[in-house]
Amino acid sequence: MRRLGRELGVEAMSLYNHVPNKEALLDGMVEVLLAEMEVSVDGKEGWEERVREVFRSFRRLAHAHPDVFVLFAVRPPTTSKVVWLLPAFLDALRGAGWEMRTSLRAFRALSSYTIGYALVEVRGSVPEPARDRTGILGAAEEERIFEMVPILNGADRDAEFEFGLDLIFTGLRAELERG
């Protein structure tokens, strides 16, 4: 609050004339973040490609404002979180022909995946492990870890994210066929 006050050329206490407290300020930032989400879905054919586009936009939001995105992920749910994300999803879903419970489960799966993926991404890459640090593991397992960390860090994130979406959509299509 004090720093924000300084930035605005005002004392910290003045802020309380405009905002109830710091928490409200943080939630407001998240709200602004979500309002910024732009989903351009109109050109897309078919529910699958439209839904993909919603979650791609969501991930782009995390890249654009990583710190606020962490707030989004961590702070308790608010109405605005639901109000921004859910209609965008349901809108993209038109034509899929699911009942509501299935739609909501699909939403939970896709949003959980996207939140988790973007969060891991935003935190940065895994540090090179120190040799002594891994003493808990057997020698073979230790070797495996050393081999994997660079591959983990060197991955093409966009392709990797799409791969995860592919998995989930394969599951959803199968679900749809079963009725």
Add this chain to the structure above:
Amino acid sequence: MRRLGRELGVEAMSLYNHVPNKEALLDGMVEVLLAEMEVSVDGKEGWEERVREVFRSFRRLAHAHPDVFVLFAVRPPTTSKVVWLLPAFLDALRGAGWEMRTSLRAFRALSSYTIGYALVEVRGSVPEPARDRTGILGAAEEERIFEMVPILNGADRDAEFEFGLDLIFTGLRAELERG
């Protein structure tokens, strides 16, 4: 630090004889959390059921220590995060016959989903939306939101989580068949 000191019957500054700073303390807590993860996989037949069990354990960890789990999700990656989770996964995967890149992508998909799902779960349920709050939406969309929030909150979390795992595993099995 001051509160922890009090809890230990000692002044806050004394802690700096044992720990470099607060950050290190938080990372240590995450490390203890991960060390606590118990995966009982030995009885399970087949890689799929074993891998499922790994991520179920992970989610159970979030329920047991929600605050530390949030730290896990938010703090930068450390060696110990990889060292605990990845070997457990790779171990469960034996017999699936994938190359490393595919294994790592499967790991990313499943861990992202589980982190995201557990995080949303841990934050608590969505508040009942206020009627005036949703003025941004059209009337029909507003009605849809009002209808959905109770369903969203009332869901059977265990079943919902498993449903998401189902989707991803369906995708992985398809991937496996294609080679």
Add this chain to the structure above:
DNA sequence: ACCTGAACACCGTTCAAGT
């Protein structure tokens, strides 16, 4: 080797007093 007092540079928030 470990603990402490004093000190520094911070926080968020309240409230009476000002314009």
Add this chain to the structure above:
DNA sequence: ACCTGAACACCGTTCAAGT
């Protein structure tokens, strides 16, 4: 209606001084 000074009850951290 909005801003401010003073004040309260906090933070994490350093460092010289103690045992």
